[in-house]
Amino acid sequence: MGEGGEDYKKFSNKKRGVEGQQIGENGKKKKGQVIKREVLKKISSTVFASIVAPAILDEVVEASEGRNGVSIKLPELPPPQPNEDVLITMMRDLQKALQKPMEQRKWVMVIDLRKCVGCHACTISCIAENKLPPGVVYRPVIEEEIGKYPNVARRFLPRPCLQCENPPCVPVCPVNATWKRPDGIVVVDYKACIGCKYCISACPYGARTSDYGEYYSDGTPEKVQYEELPSYEYHYKWKRRKKRLLGIILYEQSPIGNVLKCHFCLHRIERGLLPQCVTTCIGRATFFGDANDPESLVSKLIAQPNVMRLKEELGTNPRVFYLM
Amino acid sequence: MESLKIKDMAIGLRYGRLLLIGVAILGAIGIIGVIQRLGWGHKWTNSGSYIPWGLWVVAYAYFVGISSGSFLLSSLLTYVFRIHVLKKIGVAPLITAIIALFLGLISIWFDLGHMERVYYVFTRPNFNSIMALIVWLYTAYFIFLILELYLALRVAASDTPKSPLSRLSNERALRILGVLASLGILLDIAISGGVGALFGTVSARPMWHNPLYPIFFILLAMISGGGVLMAVVAFLYPMLEEEREAVLKSIGRVVAAIMIFELLLEWAEFSIPMWYGVYGEEIKNMKLILFGPSWWVFWIIHLLIGFVVSLVLIFAGRKTWQWGLAGLLITLGFAASRYYNIVIPGLITPVLPGLEEAFVDHRLRHEYVPSISEWLVFIFLIAVGVFLIYIANLLLVHGKFVQINLKEETKQ
Numbered sequence: 001m002g003e004g005g006e007d008y009k010k011f012s013n014k015k016r017g018v019e020g021q022q023i024g025e026n027g028k029k030k031k032g033q034v035i036k037r038e039v040l041k042k043i044s045s046t047v048f049a050s051i052v053a054p055a056i057l058d059e060v061v062e063a064s065e066g067r068n069g070v071s072i073k074l075p076e077l078p079p080p081q082p083n084e085d086v087l088i089t090m091m092r093d094l095q096k097a098l099q100k101p102m103e104q105r106k107w108v109m110v111i112d113l114r115k116c117v118g119c120h121a122c123t124i125s126c127i128a129e130n131k132l133p134p135g136v137v138y139r140p141v142i143e144e145e146i147g148k149y150p151n152v153a154r155r156f157l158p159r160p161c162l163q164c165e166n167p168p169c170v171p172v173c174p175v176n177a178t179w180k181r182p183d184g185i186v187v188v189d190y191k192a193c194i195g196c197k198y199c200i201s202a203c204p205y206g207a208r209t210s211d212y213g214e215y216y217s218d219g220t221p222e223k224v225q226y227e228e229l230p231s232y233e234y235h236y237k238w239k240r241r242k243k244r245l246l247g248i249i250l251y252e253q254s255p256i257g258n259v260l261k262c263h264f265c266l267h268r269i270e271r272g273l274l275p276q277c278v279t280t281c282i283g284r285a286t287f288f289g290d291a292n293d294p295e296s297l298v299s300k301l302i303a304q305p306n307v308m309r310l311k312e313e314l315g316t317n318p319r320v321f322y323l324m
Numbered sequence: 325m326e327s328l329k330i331k332d333m334a335i336g337l338r339y340g341r342l343l344l345i346g347v348a349i350l351g352a353i354g355i356i357g358v359i360q361r362l363g364w365g366h367k368w369t370n371s372g373s374y375i376p377w378g379l380w381v382v383a384y385a386y387f388v389g390i391s392s393g394s395f396l397l398s399s400l401l402t403y404v405f406r407i408h409v410l411k412k413i414g415v416a417p418l419i420t421a422i423i424a425l426f427l428g429l430i431s432i433w434f435d436l437g438h439m440e441r442v443y444y445v446f447t448r449p450n451f452n453s454i455m456a457l458i459v460w461l462y463t464a465y466f467i468f469l470i471l472e473l474y475l476a477l478r479v480a481a482s483d484t485p486k487s488p489l490s491r492l493s494n495e496r497a498l499r500i501l502g503v504l505a506s507l508g509i510l511l512d513i514a515i516s517g518g519v520g521a522l523f524g525t526v527s528a529r530p531m532w533h534n535p536l537y538p539i540f541f542i543l544l545a546m547i548s549g550g551g552v553l554m555a556v557v558a559f560l561y562p563m564l565e566e567e568r569e570a571v572l573k574s575i576g577r578v579v580a581a582i583m584i585f586e587l588l589l590e591w592a593e594f595s596i597p598m599w600y601g602v603y604g605e606e607i608k609n610m611k612l613i614l615f616g617p618s619w620w621v622f623w624i625i626h627l628l629i630g631f632v633v634s635l636v637l638i639f640a641g642r643k644t645w646q647w648g649l650a651g652l653l654i655t656l657g658f659a660a661s662r663y664y665n666i667v668i669p670g671l672i673t674p675v676l677p678g679l680e681e682a683f684v685d686h687r688l689r690h691e692y693v694p695s696i697s698e699w700l701v702f703i704f705l706i707a708v709g710v711f712l713i714y715i716a717n718l719l720l721v722h723g724k725f726v727q728i729n730l731k732e733e734t735k736q
Contacts (some may be wrong), residue, residue, distance in 0.1 A: 032533040057519075110694060123683060134687055135372055135687025136373065136687075137373075137685070137687075137688065140677060140679060140682035142677075142681075143681045144680060159676065171453060172453050172454070172526070173450055174445050174456035175445060175448050175449065175450060175451045176448055192714060193438065194434055194441040194442060195437015196437075197376035197377060197435075197437070197439075200373065200376040201376060201528065201529065202526050202528050205676060206543050206676055209687075210373050210437060212366050212371075212687055214687070242365070243698035249362060250440075251438065252365060252437075252438070255437075256365075257438045258435070258438070276711055314527060314528075
């Protein structure tokens with residue numbers, strides 16, 4: 001099985017992850033609890049740090065194993081400056097939000113459709129971050145062509161999980177394997193999901209997908225090592241393996257066989273890093289932050305009149321907003 | 325043991341060896357699909373993340389429908405509408421219900437991503453979920469069926485001198501069976517309607533999100549279960565030939581009436597949203613059913629073979645095999661195609677247009693045709709079902725448990 005047991009226990013406990021907030025909310029630097037400080041200090045650019053963080057996250061997660069209430073060293077940020085990169089502004093908002101208890105935060109994402117150029121970098125970086133197998137995609141970018149040649153326009157619609165306030169995918173789960181956290185993120189307990197896929201049918205946005213146990217390199221002469229790497233979703237080291245006996249699958253280790261979905265890169269945001277799709281957006285079209293903080297960038301953006309949400313008529317109350 | 329007159333044996337029992345060979349061939353072919361499922365997981369299935377449910381979910385709804393429907397129909401006709409001739413088929417609906425429930429649960433078990441975690445539905449259930457609720461109801465239903473079968477066999481044992489089962493007096497038995505039958509009718513309605521609610525409550529799928537779905541599924545259950553009962557009575561159940569005809573006529577006419585009513589509801593289901601052709605998400609799904617690549621499922625299998633041909637056989641038929649064939653056409657034609665046309669087209673229209681092209685992968689498609697492997701599992705389950713029903717009926721004739729309905733004829 002994977003590793004990172006203590007953090008995952010906190011995530012999946014009956015309190016619906018309330019204890020999980022302990023990570024990151026205590027900013028005090030205690031001896032022995034500050035994780036890989038030197039590594040992060042060496043990285044001068046905060047933006048760069050957030051991009052390469054997944055590479056060192058392996059060490060971060062392992063270092064936090066077995067400790068209750070461990071505090072995480074958040075990336076150090078430069079002092080506020082006029083005209084600073086919005087990524088730094090958002091990271092500052094993020095760190096501010098992490099100082100509060102989980103139930104007082106409300107994570108939202110804002111996507112400015114006018115700025116999206118349809119480069120699909122967010123899709124790819126998400127796949128790289130979460131080691132998504134074939135058939136699983138958390139943030140596709142839907143391309144829409146409007147009009148007829150020669151009067152043609154194109155529009156791009158990135159679609160992460162909308163983390164609905166009233167998620168239709170949650171109550172259908174027969175085993176309580178999915179729920180909405182107090183901070184607004186809808187999560188899946190990979191160790192509890194039985195793979196019935198009822199929640200996939202129930203999602204009106206197609207935001208849930210299933211891991212069919214396949215690899216991109218299936219059918220090729222060599223299995224690419226990259227595909228064997230573990231993912232770190234929900235602060236846990238997930239290794240995709242199949243246990244066999246005489247060729248018969250005894251069981252497939254999660255996340256194989258599970259339903260998977262975008263979780264706003266929970267494992268990153270609780271360590272003070274922005275979701276990977278936000279960090280890699282070349283047009284700075286995706287924003288992330290705490291809607292409960294009126295001073296945050298996202299709060300200001302969603303207060304604008306040109307905001308829309310997908311399928312509002314369903315009453316799902318999505319936490320992803322689009323700027324038109 | 326008293327010998328039986330050959331004419332009272334059903335065709336299937338008389339030609340048992342042939343039937344067994346057929347079942348063995350189907351089972352041998354079908355088991356390849358089972359091995360593929362167990363050995364390679366979902367690798368050989370054609371479902372994906374955008375169409376997460378395929379043939380095995382259709383099979384689940386179908387088999388569970390047969391299970392609840394066969395028992396519901398026979399209980400309603402026997403105890404509520406007092407068609408006494410149906411008492412002659414004794415435990416046939418019970419046997420059919422138990423075996424079909426078993427097949428349905430196997431089918432949905434194969435569809436799970438984590439088969440080994442199936443018991444979580446009992447250890448950490450979410451009773452707000454229709455799925456969890458109906459799994460618990462299946463468990464109650466299964467226990468109920470076993471209890472009912474045990475009691476029914478004990479009653480029948482009073483006519484069978486060598487039966488190892490202790491006898492039960494008729495008065496006491498009738499009292500217990502009466503209470504159980506009313507409980508059974510409620511359970512049947514809850515289960516068959518519950519499968520309808522499983523789909524109907526999903527607001528994300530406009531075609532499914534229909535308040536009439538539980539009603540459709542109760543009717544479909546009785547149609548598919550009634551069809552199977554007709555086939556079992558015609559081909560497998562040991563009983564007097566005159567009684568067989570009477571039973572087949574009764575069930576046949578009732579099933580025909582329910583089919584006509586179901587088709588009326590279908591007309592309403594399709595015509596109301598489509599009449600003016602004004603935009604409605606469910607119209608896309610309905611157009612797919614009627615005029616899409618699988619149009620023949622609706623027009624040929626569902627309407628022509630399942631409905632028209634079987635109605636002709638029911639009302640113009642003179643021989644028991646014709647009614648038996650009608651039963652098969654009803655269950656495999658009319659009912660199975662309807663289940664298929666509910667589950668698959670309900671999922672086939674993208675929830676967001678352009679999703680399929682946004683990220684291209686063979687598991688992220690909005691097209692679905694069952695794979696050979698999926699069909700093989702379905703064939704395997706059918707073969708297992710026929711085999712078990714055959715064996716159960718064989719036991720009733722040649723076994724020591726009971727000998728039913730043949731008393732007068734078999735005395736020599």
